[in-house]
Amino acid sequence: MLFVAVCNIGWDGFSPRASYTITLVAIGVVAVGCTVQQASYYGFTGSLPPRYTQAVMVGESAAGFWVSIDRILTKYTFKQPRRSTFMFFVFSILILLGHSMLHHMMMRHPLVLHYLRLTSESRHKRRILLHLNPSQDNAVESQDGESSYGVLKLQSPAPSSGLGK
Structure with missing residues (x-):
């Protein structure tokens, strides 16, 4: 995502065809990562009481809702499509970093x-x-x-x- 945001949207050093290909490859990589992440979390919650599986499902729904809100806000706030897309990626990357830190904190929780x-x-x-x-x-x-x-x-x-x- 960082590569797409910086090199493909911010820098604009690629032709439209190459840019499109890079974006599709990035989407594929993110999709594979999401699949592994989702399977890992369900496997992880299998070690916990069943009520925590519901929390994972709610978290996935909230993530989808957040992505939609993020895109609506960036599209509304930044009128130029290139800038709004860049800011969408920036905000998404910051959220991913924050969630990664929360995950590491959760793994150290006594429960x-x-x-x-x-x-x-x-x-x-x-x-x-x-x-x-x-x-x-x-x-x-x-x-x-x-x-x-x-x-x-x-x-x-x-x-x-x-x-x-």
């Missing part, structure tokens, strides 16, 4: 460290569990009565009562 430790301990027990019940906490009790975090528990369906046959 996150607690659940990451529990997940790590559960993985070292080498149990394969699958439990997909969103109404329960992410703690799954094993056969020996210990709680496992961030693991999946294989659970067979409840036996039918035979009344409906």
Whole structure:
């Protein structure tokens, strides 16, 4: 994004065709990065209680809303298309830097460290569990009565009562 903002929009040292190609490649790189980031956050929240997955989903929605507001404000504030686009990229880059700092701060938070430790301990027990019940906490009790975090528990369906046959 920084390359596009500085070299492609601010400097204008490329032909329109090259500029278009550079922008498309940058969009592709950002899209791949967003995919990895989204998968990483959902994987990360798998170590936390289920209510935190909803926070990630709300954050993604808020990010989309912010991008729209950012573009509307920069387009309204700066009348020249080149300047408004440049400022959109500048504001977006600043927001990304701010979110990166917040992420690093969050990774040091005691609550996150607690659940990451529990997940790590559960993985070292080498149990394969699958439990997909969103109404329960992410703690799954094993056969020996210990709680496992961030693991999946294989659970067979409840036996039918035979009344409906």
